[in-house]
Amino acid sequence: SAAASADADTAPASAPETARPFRIVAVTSCPTGIAHTYMAAESLEKAGREAGVELVVETQGSAGFTRLDPAVVAAADGVIFAHDVPVRDKDRFAGKPTVDVGVKAGINRPAELIGEVRGKAERGEVTSGSPSGAGTPVERAGESGEGYGTKLRKWLMSGVSYMVPFVAAGGLLIALGFAIGGYEIKSAPSVMDHFVWTQTDSWAALLFQIGAVAFGFLVPVLAGYIAYGMADRPGLVPGFVGGMIASTINAGFLGGLVAGLLAGGVVMAIQKVRIPAPVRGIMPVVVIPLISSAIVGFLMFVVVGKPIASAQKGMTDWLNGLSGSNAVLLGALLGLMMCFDLGGPVNKVAYTFATAGIAVSNPGDSAMKIMAAVMAAGMVPPLAMALATTVRGKLFTPTERENGKAAWVLGASFISEGAIPFAAADPLRVIPASMAGGAVTGALSMAFGATLRAPHGGIFVVPLIGNPFLYLVAVAAGVCVTTALVVVLKGMRKPAPGTVRPGSAEGATGTTSAQETKQPVAA
Known part of the structure; x- marks a missing residue:
């Protein structure tokens, strides 16, 4: 059979129309460059292998990105953009059939995207070349129209x-400073003036003060890179300047948003404007x-700064005044x-x-x-899916049970x-259960x-949480609610015609994705 399959593989390769894939x-x-970026890449690569096409992915994640070899780009027959932030150096791909979608489409329907780009290539549809008609980088930041x-x-x-990386670094450093030296560490003198190598308080003050410096970049970075997303590199300088002014006049996060949009627009x-060549x-x-x-x-100092600073103060006062049932509802x-x-x-x-609220010293x-409520709730869906695949694995496909093992760590x-x-x-069962x-x-x-005080970290920053035991109880309660709802909702369609016992389902269809899709709740 190996020889037969080898013959089958080589036969079409000799045909001229399939000389190369x-x-x-x-x-x-x-946006965060952590999970969606790499999940979409993995999904597209898998679909490419199944479709028999050569598919190479450039992941523009938070750790930076390695540009594809120009020869690979030049030889490509089509391009897929699956992104929620502007693609960097997008002009490299001009003049080729292109499908431009959100990153979730790359995760959920990769085979369909491959089919779309092949269809465009057959019809000869290509993206326009460089900026002659687009005007500025902002108009090339997304799909035309x-x-x-x-x-x-x-x-x-x-x-x-x-x-987000500034928030994570600054928040975790400040939280560690508080954990080591207590909350009074924020009034410690500068470590430039007083630092004793053998005193834990000195190290706590050092961590706190480094974190405070990192937090000082939040609003300027936010504004600078909003302007960058709009107008490319020329937007960085006015964006950072506007963001720094927003910090100076206490306009905070809202001021950073406005400064970035203003800078990009300007x-x-x-x-x-048409400029003479010299x-x-x-x-x-x-x-x-x-x-x-x-x-x-x-504009920031004289026109919009003061009203935005007032709005920011109003929001902060409202948050600080929340208590009782209002806090629970929020x-x-x-x-x-x-x-x-x-x-x-x-x-x-x-x-x-949440991060805007804690992004101050x-x-x-x-x-x-x-911040605690937001992180706790965000941990619930993956942990609940992991638990559901553990306690009622029969309701999930073999692939989902494998994903469930990874979901423990991700959650x-x-x-x-x-x-x-x-x-x-x-989606109709998992999303409502997760929301509940x-x-x-x-x-x-x-x-x-x-x-x-830390904006990220999950279970690994529990020592930095106030009331950690009750916090874990809150997470566990939500996980149990979601798990129970998912199991009940999936179990309700057990009697659907054509369902089979899991042993026979896996034996007969464990390798056939289409059949798995038809009967995801074999029981």
């Missing part, structure tokens, strides 16, 4: 994706930074948002809201409670995306008064 290059990216609402989301997510407007050389280095920084600085709402799309835009809104108690690490394979396969568990956990965390 169809070649696709793909780029995947997501994309609405400004979609572009706005991508620009904001671009800023958030660069900001640079876009300048780039539309002056073009100094435009990106001198003229654009000078004019855009002056305009953005004027916790439930944030839990619902964290579990609605498992790392998508709604999840990121809730997470960004001295956050209020309510802000730290909100414990506060990576909500660990539940995406389950939600993609059965997330709401329970968020509400309980707020009710228990658990606080969290």
Whole structure:
């Protein structure tokens, strides 16, 4: 049979129309550059192997990215972009049949995307070349014809994706400083003036002060990279300047958002002006930074800064005044948002809201409670899917049971995306169950008064959490609720015609993905 299969493999290869396989290059990216980016890449590569095409993926994740070999890009017959933030160096792929979608499509329907790009190649549809018609990099940041609402989301997510590592580093360092030296460490003198190598308090003060410096970059980085997402590199200088002004005038996170959008818009407007050829050389280095920084600085200091600072103070006062049933309701709402799309835009809104509250050197108690509730709720879906595949494995396919093993680690690490394979396969059961568990956990965390100074870390930062035991109880309660609902909801369709016992199902269909899809709840 090996010889027969070898013959079968070589026979079509000799035919001229299949002399070489169809070649696709793909780029995947997501706002945080942690989970979705690599899950989409893995999904596309697997679908490419199944479809018999050569598919190479460039992951533009948070750890940076390695550009595809220009020869590979040149030889490609088609391009797939699966991204939620602008693709970097997108012009490399111009002039080829291109499918441009969100990163979730790369995870959920890779075979369909491969089919789409092959169809475009057969019809000779290609993307336009360089910026002659596009004008500025912002108009090339997404699919042509994309609405400004979609572009706005991508620009904001671009800023958030660069900001999150600063939040994680600064928050964890400050939390470690508090854990070692207590909350009074924030009033310690500068370690430049007083540092004793043998004193734990000195080390705690050092960690706290490094973390505070890291936090100082949050708003400028947010603003700078929103402007970068809009106008490419020329947007960085006015974006950072506007963000720093927002920090200076206490306009905070809201000020950073506005400064970034203003900076990007100003640079876009300048780039539309026709410039004489002799002056073009100094435009990106001198003229654009000078004019855009002056305009953005004027607008932030004189026009919009004060109202935004007032709005930020109002929001902070409202958060600090939350107590009792209002706090519990907010916790439930944030839990619902964290579990609605498992790392998508709604999840990121809730997470960004929480991190914005703690992104100061001295956050209020309510802000730290909100951060605790958000992280607890975000851990629920993957942990619940892992538990469900353990206690009732018969209700899941062999592939899902394998994913369940990885979901333990992803959930414990506060990576909500660990539940995406389950939600993609059965959204009507998994997502509502996840939201119910997330709401329970968020509400309980707020009710228990658990606080969290670190913006990430999952189970590994429990020693830094206020009321850690009750916090874990809140997480466990939500996991149990989601697990029970998933098991009940999946179990309700057990009697569906054609279901078979798991032993025979795996024996007969364990290797056939189409049949597994038809009967995902063999019991």
